[in-house]
Amino acid sequence: MISRRDLLKLSSLAALAAPLPAFVRDLGAPDYKIDIAPTTLDLAPRHRLNTTAYNGQVPGPLLRLKENQPVTIEVANHTDRPEVVHWHGLFIPPNVDGAMEEGTPPIPPNSTALYAFTPRPSGFRWYHTHTMAMNDLTRAQYSGQHGFLMVEPRDDPARYDQEFFLALHDWAGYLLASDDGAMNPSYAVATINGKAMGFGEPLRVKQGQRILLHVLNSSPTEVHWIALAGHSFRVVALDGNPVPTPRPVPMLRLAPAERVCAVVEMINPGVWVLGEVRKHVQALGMAIVVEYENKSGPARWEQPSELIWNYEQFAAAQPADSLSESPIVVPLVLESKFRGHGAMEAWTINGNSYPNASVAPLIQGRRYRLQFINNSLDDHPLHLHRHSFELRSLGTPLAAAPDAPRKDIRGIIKDVLLVDSQTRAEVEFTADNPGATLFHCHQQNHMDLGFMMLLHYA
Numbered sequence: 114m115i116s117r118r119d120l121l122k123l124s125s126l127a128a129l130a131a132p133l134p135a136f137v138r139d140l141g142a143p144d145y146k147i148d149i150a151p152t153t154l155d156l157a158p159r160h161r162l163n164t165t166a167y168n169g170q171v172p173g174p175l176l177r178l179k180e181n182q183p184v185t186i187e188v189a190n191h192t193d194r195p196e197v198v199h200w201h202g203l204f205i206p207p208n209v210d211g212a213m214e215e216g217t218p219p220i221p222p223n224s225t226a227l228y229a230f231t232p233r234p235s236g237f238r239w240y241h242t243h244t245m246a247m248n249d250l251t252r253a254q255y256s257g258q259h260g261f262l263m264v265e266p267r268d269d270p271a272r273y274d275q276e277f278f279l280a281l282h283d284w285a286g287y288l289l290a291s292d293d294g295a296m297n298p299s300y301a302v303a304t305i306n307g308k309a310m311g312f313g314e315p316l317r318v319k320q321g322q323r324i325l326l327h328v329l330n331s332s333p334t335e336v337h338w339i340a341l342a343g344h345s346f347r348v349v350a351l352d353g354n355p356v357p358t359p360r361p362v363p364m365l366r367l368a369p370a371e372r373v374c375a376v377v378e379m380i381n382p383g384v385w386v387l388g389e390v391r392k393h394v395q396a397l398g399m400a401i402v403v404e405y406e407n408k409s410g411p412a413r414w415e416q417p418s419e420l421i422w423n424y425e426q427f428a429a430a431q432p433a434d435s436l437s438e439s440p441i442v443v444p445l446v447l448e449s450k451f452r453g454h455g456a457m458e459a460w461t462i463n464g465n466s467y468p469n470a471s472v473a474p475l476i477q478g479r480r481y482r483l484q485f486i487n488n489s490l491d492d493h494p495l496h497l498h499r500h501s502f503e504l505r506s507l508g509t510p511l512a513a514a515p516d517a518p519r520k521d522i523r524g525i526i527k528d529v530l531l532v533d534s535q536t537r538a539e540v541e542f543t544a545d546n547p548g549a550t551l552f553h554c555h556q557q558n559h560m561d562l563g564f565m566m567l568l569h570y571a
Contacts, residue, residue: 143187143227145176147198147260149220149242150191154257156302157309157398162284165192165242166257171307172280172331173240173260180235180264186228188220194252195219195244198228200262201370202238202353202528203499205230207548210499212243214467214567215549234501236353237327237372238262245561246333248457250286250298254333254369254557257282257307261329264353273325273376277316279305279387281339281367281399283332294454298334298558302398303389309398310388319406322379325349330367333557336492336531338390338422340364341403342415343383346375348427354501356427357524364390366422368494368531370555379405386414424504429524440482440541443472447532447554447564449489459562460489460554466563467553474571475544485530485538486511493564494555496529499548502540504530509537529555544570 152166167173178184190196197219199211207215209230220226240262246253261278285301306313318324326346330337345361352372365373388400395414402412450459450466462470475481482505485495503526506519512535519539532538553565 143185145174145184145186147173147186147188148191149188149196149198149258152257154307155312156284156304156307157312160285160302160309160398162302164251164257164284167260171257171259171282172278172329173258175261175263175278176240178232178262178264180233180266181231183229183231187225188228189225190220190222193222195221197243198240199243199498200228200230200232200238200240201496202236202262202501203230203264204233204546205499207499207550210551211240212498212551214551214565215498232264234354235264235266236350236355237329237374238264238353239329239331239370239372241331246557247561248288250288253561254331255286255298259329259331261327263327272323274322275318276325276327278327278329279401280307280329280331281305281337281389282307283335286333288457290455293451295451296455296457300335300397303394304398305388305401308401310386310395310400311402312398313401315384315402315404316387317404317406318379320379320382324377324379326373326375326377328365328367328373328375330369330371332369334369335394336366336368336494337394337399338364338366338420339388340390340417341377341387342385342413343381344377344379344385346373346377348373348375350374351424351427351525352501352527352529354526357429358427360426362426363421364417366420366531368492368529368555370494370496370529371527371531382408384408384410384412386412388414390417390420392416424507424525425520425522427525428504428522438480440480441476442482442484444484444486445472445566446486447489447493449491457558457562460559460564462564462566467565468567470563470566472566472568474569475550476571477544477547480541480543482539482541485532485540487532487534487536487538490534491559492531492533493559494529494531496553496555497542498551499546500542500544500550501526501528502530502542505539505541507536507538508533511535511537
């Protein structure tokens with residue numbers, strides 16, 4: 114009988130079995146268990162939805178892991194289709210990262226798999242399905258398959274009195290025609306933590322407390338703007354990574370898959386609304402009540418006058434010293450392909466859709482600069498698996514001259530970046546995690562229709 118410790122060593126702390134072999138089942142209880150199964154979700158009094166979820170709840174259970182401490186997670190697939198779980202934001206091998214394109218084996222229907230890995234880096238991550246939906250707007254990220262993942266450092270001094278995890282999600286998707294006849298998803302319901310405004314429990318706080326909010330946008334396609342009436346957010350981390358310059362802001366913007374950690378000083382007693390800034394989206398349910406102790410009455414909302422957000426305000430005050438070695442520049446031109454009236458658009462990277470899109474293999478240890486050249490009319494939340502990147506320049510209009518000066522940004526580390534339509538952005542990363550690495554747009558409809566590319570190491 115092989116021991117659990119020996120198995121982890123032999124597999125370099127990364128193993129996946131589907132279905133699970135008997136010798137693995139006998140190694141002892143896993144640290145966590147996740148059941149993927151159909152469930153009925155009550156979003157609001159008049160909105161009951163059949164979906165797929167983790168452990169019968171939305172969001173799935175909060176997984177608290179320790180950085181650099183091996184963990185095993187047993188996943189049982191109780192659906193009638195293959196599934197896979199992606200551990201978003203972790204630096205782990207491709208066979209357990211949770212993307213079939215990278216080589217993670219799918220979990221067959223009515224089968225069980227074991228994910229074993231050593232989580233790093235510390236910070237607010239998340240886990241979710243990484244499957245295709247195509248025209249079925251009940252599957253993949255349109256479903257309830259998402260959950261919070263917090264990787265804690267070994268020494269985590271608390272500087273807050275309470276913390277809350279909040280997931281923004283859109284439900285009951287349907288296709289709506291745009292001006293040119295191409296179809297895009299739209300939604301009938303929007304929630305925070307699976308509940309529409311007034312249907313879930315409020316966030317209960319006390320005057321004088323410091324509240325740490327971990328906010329995730331798990332929406333399949335939508336960008337969301339969030340404000341807390343009567344209060345401001347002090348942003349301390351983006352995508353789980355501490356920012357060089359924490360700042361107070363009146364609202365948060367989160368593209369699909371982005372996370373923001375922010376501290377709120379509870380210094381304005383009352384009953385308030387935390388919700389979507391855009392009125393029509395808040396009306397779909399995306400809001401939650403924040404209730405001070407010994408306060409009651411209707412929740413109060415104060416409408417911001419304008420949408421305000423930019424990444425640069427959290428960057429380092431002074432540029433870092435330039436690296437001794439110039440990065441290898443990789444241009445990535447992003448474009449759409451009209452597929453006809455009544456169909457969603459297809460997508461290309463450098464003229465090709467997945468699986469034909471490619472670039473030269475990465476050289477381990479080298480620094481790379483990815484140039485995102487967004488020729489399309491859509492904004493794109495771009496995600497790089499198994500690595501993080503540093504923002505270097507943002508929002509340069511494509512009409513600007515190639516040699517026009519660009520503001521140099523330093524110190525903001527992320528794994529998702531929203532690149533505006535008709536602009537260029539640049540990020541840098543070090544190729545320090547060998548293996549197949551997926552790059553894609555985190556909009557489900559874009560990923561489904563070709564907006565993916567595998568990066569390979571030489």
